[in-house]
Amino acid sequence: MVIAWIGYCLLISGLLALAAFATERALGHFRKPVRWGWFAAIVGSVTLPFAAFLAPGLFPGIGAAPWAPLVWLSEPVVVASAPAALEAVPTAWFDTGAMSVLAGGVWVLLAVGMLLHLGRAYGRLRSEMRTWTPGCVLGSRVMIADDRGPAVVGIRRSVVVMPRWIPELEDRLLRLVFLHEHEHQCAGDHRLFAAAVAALVLMPWNVFLWWQASRLRLAIEFDCDRRVLERGESPRDYADALITVGGRVSAPLLAAAAFAERKPAVEKRLRRMTEPLARLRIPRTLGASGVAALALILVLGTPQPEASMDAPAPEADADRGLPIEENPLALLAERAAQAERTTSVAYDTPPVLQNGGEIQQVLQRAYPRDLMNAGTGGRVEMWLYVDLSGAVANQEIKTSSGNDVLDRAAMEVARQMRFRPASNQGEPTAVWVSQWVTFQVI
Incomplete structure (x- = not known):
């Protein structure tokens, strides 16, 4: 960073x-x-x-494109979801955290x-x-x-x-x-x-x-x-x-x-x-x-740089997250993810956001109009659990914007994201990804 x-x-x-x-x-x-x-x-x-x-x-025109709010996908933070060979994990030729x-x-x-x-x-x-x-x-x-x-x-x-x-x-x-x-x-x-x-x-x-x-x-x-x-x-x-x-x-x-x-x-x-x-x-x-x-x-x-893409995985904390839905499937996925967060998983292809155009429209609709008119913006960092089908099965707030309304709007945006799932040697694998959602005044 x-x-x-x-x-x-x-x-x-x-x-x-x-x-x-x-x-x-x-x-x-x-x-x-x-x-x-x-x-x-x-x-x-x-x-x-x-x-x-x-x-x-503070300055709505600085650090964001002038035409619309932005949403983008950071590099996936793979924590675990399926057993795999650790030696297959792609490694960078230098440690960005150490360099920072x-x-x-x-x-x-x-x-x-x-x-x-x-x-x-x-x-x-x-x-x-x-x-x-x-x-x-x-x-x-x-x-x-x-x-x-x-x-x-x-x-x-x-x-x-x-x-x-x-x-x-x-x-x-x-x-x-x-x-x-x-x-x-x-x-x-x-x-x-x-x-x-x-x-x-x-x-x-x-x-x-x-x-x-x-x-x-x-x-x-x-x-x-x-x-x-x-x-x-x-x-x-x-x-x-x-x-x-x-x-x-x-x-x-x-x-x-x-x-x-x-x-x-x-x-x-x-x-x-x-x-x-x-x-x-x-x-x-x-x-x-x-x-x-x-x-x-x-x-x-000029867009300002975001936080580091190689942040550590989320910790299990029942009070941190804002669950998408209170249903048995979501709870099972959350429990499974929490149980597997301590094991690394290999992947050779990261997940890719498939409905970027739709998400841009969702983001603009989710931006509360009173905050937009007041010039209030913010950034929310979330952990998203992308399952084998590419759907977001679970999500947690990692870094709050400082505004609960914007945090909830970011969760609404993340709920509708659809990914091409990550894969390892051609086989789909579920991963956690770090995702920033930015609300910026047009």
Whole structure:
């Protein structure tokens, strides 16, 4: 299950990264702010998967196809019903449960490693800040460091940090450097990047999230450059300041908004500042907007992964189930199944749902209208005992939706399922299967 959710997170993050990139292209043609698209992509990459996992009915459009409720059959969980040779049981080449545990452990280790790294960097920064001295640049208070800055440091109370060599700059360049950092401070850009760093701690394995964070950092500088130039400053002087300071830039500060980045970033900023407005801006903008809209539609339509298909068999519990019928045949089938649950059975062909189209209609009819109108959904996991004829002879609730009405509706749906029975070497065999029934608002 962990592996499935990692894949889901990567897919959502990749689609949101595509949407943010297309949004940047569309807004860039008109010299508009581009950082918010990347920030929204980072927030969505973290919140949407967690929201879909913790509350699958919270966002009706997420995790389900938009045309109808869904019902599907998971891999059969064979427990027992007839004696058979154990060596004939098909086995997977790897244990998905063990792989999920391993993936979850790696996730935790990476997150802890990120926290330790950031904590160590923050500790070094705090120690270094004690060596900084108050100063004044163009009549404003700043902190002077030996080899840090120009940058804005701090989350709750930010401060502009300037390197000790900053007075060596010409007055025209010094003013532009300080103006840039002041724009960062007023806009709260350092807080945006700090939020991106926090997202990386939650999902340190997410390569798309790392790329989004790097693009956010660059987009923050694009927007700040644009705001400075909109004040009427000379693009030539501003480019001179970028090149001059960029040649002496210090190591990056933790979650800081800095005037000069590394050389590749400076080159991109210079190109963005100096390139003329593109011809055919409107068609290009419409094309980029279409790509962004398509990516967002795919995000909303991506089905979320279900629980693991290799769950253990149901335990005998008289209070757990909701019997289909109170009749002697059902009771006999239930007792026989409970007596045989501890013995494995071989099969080479799993059961297959035969009346899927009919079940879709049954599911829509079974969905209580008051819950549907209220936008209330849920998922129910059941154990179904598929007998030699393919009929559901018994069923039990394994994982409740949390709503008794939906649980009963799911049992009604399961009652009408018809399967092609499982078989072993051509002979039918009765098996237990794990079945999710999903109620989702259309």
